[in-house]
Amino acid sequence: MAKNKRQNTWKQGGVNIEVYKSYYRLRWTFEGMRRSLVVCAINTEGGLNLAKAKAKETDTDINKAALGFGE
Secondary structure (H helix, E strand, O other), X not given: OEEXXXXXXXXXXXXXXXXXXXXXXXXXXXOXXXXXXXXXXXXXXXXXXXXXXXXXXXHHHHHHHHOOOOO
């Protein structure tokens, strides 16, 4: 998981994790549209780990859809 030193952002594959107001937000592009999901508050215990796990799950889902392994 790469962290941008100038901002509070991390990257998991094609999914970015950023601090938005007082929440962790996931942002990604899928089929040409920008998507976002607010995960949890930044002061939540284990919040960053939860955001990283959800980002990894989202990235896996995006890759499966791109390869045609949809549900």
